Amino acid sequence: MAANVPALTFVVLFLPFMGAVFAPVLTRRFGDKAAWLLALAPFLAFLHFCGFLSEVAAGEVVTGGYAWAPSFNLSFSWFLDGLSLTFALLITGIGTLIVIYSGGYMKGHPDQGRFLSFILLFMGAMLGLVVSDSFLMLFVYWELTSITSFLLIGFDHGREKARRAALQALVVTGGGGLCLLAGLVFLWNITGVTQLSLLVHTEDGLRESPFYLATLLLVLGGAFTKSAQFPFHFWLPNAMEAPTPVSAYLHSATMVKAGVYLLMRLNPVMGATPAWEILLPFFGGITLIAGTFLALRQVDMKLMLAYTTMASLGLLVMLTGFGAPHAVEAAVLYLVAHSLFKGGFFMVVGTVDHEAGDRNVTQLRGLRSAMPITFAAAMLCALSMGGLPLFFGFLAKEEIYAALAAGNPRAVFFTGLAVIGNALMFAVAFAIAIRPFFGPPSANPKSAHEGPVALWLGPAVLAVLGLFGALFSGLAHRYVSSPMASAVSGEKVMIDITTVPHIGMPLVLSVITIGLGAFVFWRLDDARALMVRVLENLGPGPDLGFDHFVSGLVRLSVAITRFVQPGRLEVYITATFILLALTLLVPLVVFDELPGMPAWPENILVQEGAFLLIALIGIVAVLRAKDRLTAIVSLGIQGFAVAVIFLLFGAPDLSFTQFMVETLSVVILALVMTRLRLSPADHRPRRQLLFDACVAVACGLGFGLLLLKSVEAPFDNLLTDFFNAYSKVIAHGANVVNVIIVDFRGTDTLGEIAVVMVTGLAVLALIRVRAAKVTVSQEEEGR
Template sequence: MFENVAAVTLMALFLPFAGALLAPFLTARLGANAAWVLALAPLASFAHFAGFLPAIAAGEVVTGGYAWVPSLNLSFSWFLDGLSLTFALLVTGIGTLIMLYTGGYMKGHPQLGRFFSFMLMFMGSMLGVVVSDSFLMLFVFWELTSITSFLLIGFDHERAASRRAALQALVVTGGGGLALLAGLIFIWNVTGLTQMSLLVHSGDLLRESPFYAAALILVLGGAFTKSAQFPFHFWLPNAMEAPTPVSAYLHSATMVKAGVYLLMRLNPVMGGTPAWEILLPLFGGVTLLVGAVLAIRQTDLKLMLAYTTVASLGLLVMLTGFGSPYAIEAAVLYLVAHSLFKGALFMVAGIIDHETGTRDVTRLSGLRSTMPITFVAALFAAISMAGLPPFFGFLAKEEIYAALAGGDPRSVLFTAVAIVGNALMFVIAFAVALKPFLGAKVETPKHAHEGPVLLWLGPLTLSLIGLAAAVFSPLAHAFVTSPMASAVAGEAETVTVGLVPHIGVPLALSVLTVVLGILVFLGLARARAIVARLLDALGPGPDRGFDHFIAGLVRLSWRVTQLVQNGRLEVYITATFLLLAVVLLVPPLVGGELPVMPSWPSGIRFHELAFFIIAVVGLLAVLVAKDRLTAIVSLGIQGFAVAVIFLLFGAPDLSFTQFMVETLSVVILALVMTRLRLSPSDHRTWGQVLADGAIAIAGGLGFALMLLKSTQAPFDTTLTDFFNAYSKVVAHGANVVNVIIVDFRGTDTLGEISVVMITGLAILALIRIRVVPIAAAQASVAGIRRKNAEKESRK
């Protein structure tokens, strides 16, 4: 039974990727109607994960997977509890609606199939992040979200703004991914665990480690860049260069929530410390205010919503690290509510743009009569975003103030931050939902009318779910929010907040938020002008700083390249051998690992000594050669003498190889040199001669010391015994050396043969190049110019 569940779960994880493979073919045949077929992939995954709701609600967890490298404790495994299951349902459920919405929004686009494919890959990557159990699997899918979002944000690659936004998102989130990888390695080394299902139950093991601070900073680097926390918030609004289906999905259920998911997942093992409860509320609070204030300045519907997403992510991070009893419950409620209303509002913004030809809120009015269904979806979503009953956002708002309210200065500060941020988001919610639809009707670039069912089905569904979740809140808490809060807190939690408000501080703060929001909404144009003047006075922000950073990085890279890659082969070879000499000589000298100098062998025979002398003579001949061809031939003498020495001391196979190498080297070098001017000798100053000679002697001495040290160590016969035992049995060969080269190291030998073949082809191409004399080339060019001049004169 377990194996069947594991197999089906694996299929559910990879269904989006399978859909991505089929998308171009289906779209080529069905056009935009392919959306109905492709939406079945995330819908099937949603149905499978929804089947775990009763078990998760009962307090169980679901794990499974397959071992990959058991010796390193690496596996492809998943872990489903209240947190990961809720995210999986959001990713697949909203993803199903987004696929349908894409079919209506992108209908007729020549690259619709490619867009469908990218969207499904993005969906599969995010689904992998939230259900991953092993660290390796988490990191792989984490980076896949960055790569697929890069493809989606830069989908309209002919526009410079799209390319810049895609590159910016990739650089910021990719850099954060490297920080996360380092943080996961720290956690692995501290705890010895590589699976989330075990880590969340490891207690204080990580918090008590001296490496906790380093691990925390690295993890926060990954989470803050992914979830656009200040000062990394700038990439998220720029990502609005992507088509609206991407924006709706990105902001509601996918990549920007990945950082929040990671913080919530690690809260049981990294939370509860002073560092956690200082850094998260601090950066989250600043991000909340920055995002909300910047949203007021915008007039583009998508940018208004994008900056409120930045603010909402800051609020989630602030709540996750706040540390009060209700803070986790508030974060869970707001995350679910935000996914529903923000996905709906982004799709509404896309419908308005699609049907009117503009997203500028100052140019929109009176659309209620022509787009009634869109207006209802926008209004319902805005009420939830504003935190008003009877929608799920109201429950989240009440719990937020119950979590933050207190008499100490810290609570007062963050409560004030939440009030200001929520009030400004209240303003944006109704600016998006009311201003385009109410008032006198105005002319728009396109004739406004209600969109097709594929467009309004998604936002209407999400806004109605936000209503139903609040009306039937006990059911929603039992199956979704309570299990999710329990997973984040690391202990059993029961969420009880409902639509009936309790008279007290939270309700009073909600009323204050609404009053403040109404006042700003009524003076929105003036507030927008004030914020614009404030930002102009502050000067360029992080977005401009990113451009300066990239430009400086390019200049630095250019200068470093000019320094280390100057195009002179002599410099490259000198640096290579110098580094080799340092590596060979410094460790034994510093570590006192020099070998014992051997004595002169007493039994050496005359002919053996003669070949040693020939090798030395060949080497001296290379040094005193007057031209290059003589040096090549002299180098061959030295090489052949070494080959004979190998033969005399019992290594005929090595000797044969050396003979072949030396023969080929001399022949090839001689052939190449015939294409060069061999008459001049190499004129070098005595300083160059001494420097090159010193490097050569140091390298040779280093190799000699290494070989002496190696031969003086006790001989380990493990490999010898292995090859002697299995060469005949496994490879059916009596020649052990041949068996090692051909069978045990067959791939290595194939690689060596390939290198030699490629080198030979390159040399053959060089030899066959015909050198055209300069005079002949100049005459040919002059003749071509003369013919062209004659043609022009005849015209």
């Protein structure tokens, strides 16, 4: 690589973010034409990544980055192989078309600039996610995609449904992100590496670890929530409350595939285990069938596409974990095909809604003559989604059946799931491509006509790419499919499937799929009515369960808050000291670290014993005090006694500090008590007094035992020697104690000063509030 490529890649990764910064300004200046200017950011990034195609196709990887925190082995680094490069091309290529499409779709919207800024922010987050090499960088971008998708789904924040959908997506994917963070920490501790490019060289160490299953479950928690796998699938259809460009980009071509990307990335090091090959096909298969059945029920074309997207994600997860030959190749082909036809399909539906004013597939008719380009794009997308010859979707479907079809019961079962799922997606695809465009024209809310070039350019390009990708499959496999499959498999893979049908079981299964799909399309209304009845009998699904979960969580939080924060200071203090006592005593007892009984000193000085006795007298005086003011003054007795003991044992600095603290404490507390006019009597019942005494004794005993255990260890003078050697040299101070406080522990001292200052301000506020109340009370009495 050229020397400037790493620096250029660094700039390219931030191009979408820079576009997001300028989007509002350019939109105010140029209106909807600003989208064409902003599309240059992802387009330039697309061209940059195209420059790596030959290098990656030759089996090489492109790495780069910068040290972030070298002492913690953290870096801002990227890693481009067949998998990440393909995703980068999809994100930037489709992203270019989406930005242009957004300019036409959001034309005249007062917040168009904000919308384009959000789209570009998400694009930058997703791009950073798929090229990330370091674990930390991956997680940061992972969470950033959740945040930006929250902004996009809730873009129309005036509608309650949009706000609910955005919050639901954030909660589900954010919770999965926390699982992923824990999984990455496990990976770090098991393998000792923090970069994905190094993780693939750890061989079987991860699989053989006793923490493999825990790591796998945590990673699956992140991947399944992001890619809408059952039972976390409900957020994806609800996210269709977002404007259609968001649906076309986030929820078909990019964000929802982040989980699939993660599973594909980890397949070489976590795959080929029983847990992997059981969990992924099982949940992927359920998601596939559930998505297609739910899609049949819908009449809103966006929801039909949303549920088939969920089904397609399930199919990808099932293939990634199936473990059979050609399963990875099938997943790779289907991922690319799905991104093309589903992104185009969503934009078609958005154009129909924008120009005809409706998305109901049962109401729209006769749009073919009014919207010929949109119809052509819809038909090409349907042909690819249906898996018909001459389209990239056909290559994917043939490879799927080649991977799944076998004689064992497991293969037969999952092959059946794939046939049913693909057939139902065939029916949904042609329902959207045919029903709104054929038949006598219907009375639409708007006078339908072909949209501007910004609306039909995106779906037309993606639909044509689905055709050309299959016709020129040799080039597509050489530069995209084979390098991607090699990265997912962890070994060299060559894909050579073409559009020429091969006689065999895959072709037979394709014919069965098309026949079953055509039959369901013919009886689509009956199939929809059947699914409505079935789902009504099944009762509410996980979407309603999410509402119950959130409401229950809120009630639980309120109950816990009321219990632990009742608004009484004495409860807070008591809880704090109980926790302190447990923290001190439990480890000493559980780990058998209790100290031995210290020997009584033989030659104790009279003055030392006298001041110990004075300290004990001070404690007795505190306990016997009749009012709080006397107790405060008595408390100072033992404080001064301890200060003298420090002085006798050769710590004058510490003694002086103790004198100052005790003096100020007694004076300040006495002044506060007199101003607040607190009741002098202690109304605590005997039971409460006994409980408080036990807590106090436990805390004192804990501190005493901890100090005795500390002094049992041999004295380590390492710090003493350090401070003696460097206080004069570094801090230029002869007084070692002062140097430690002011220089070596300067930040700590600053924090202590800040605490004292805040406490003083709080005391001042209390006094003023009390004084104000007294004044108001006196005025009321005067009236």
